[in-house]
Amino acid sequence: MEAFLQVLLGITLIAVLIVLFTGIASFIAGGEFNRKYANKLMRLRVAAQAVAVILLLALLAVRGFFHFTE
Numbered sequence: 761m762e763a764f765l766q767v768l769l770g771i772t773l774i775a776v777l778i779v780l781f782t783g784i785a786s787f788i789a790g791g792e793f794n795r796k797y798a799n800k801l802m803r804l805r806v807a808a809q810a811v812a813v814i815l816l817l818a819l820l821a822v823r824g825f826f827h828f829t830e
Contacts, residue, residue, distance in 0.1 A: 765819040772812040779805045 783801040786794040820826060 762822050769815040776808045
């Protein structure tokens with residue numbers, strides 16, 4: 761389970777980077793692509809980052825990082 765979560769987290773982080781750099785490139789280039797897709801790219805990046813955070817928390821939980829009892 762831990763290895764599966766690590767792979768998923770890695771894939772998600774790569775997806776975040778791809779969307780981030782695509783958005784940055786579209787802002788720099790401007791034009792029709794930027795007007796059409798800028799907001800969609802930002803929403804996709806935020807969603808991908810949320811998935812990455814959830815996967816990171818799940819991985820930490822599987823590893824026993826969180827101790828809820830005293």
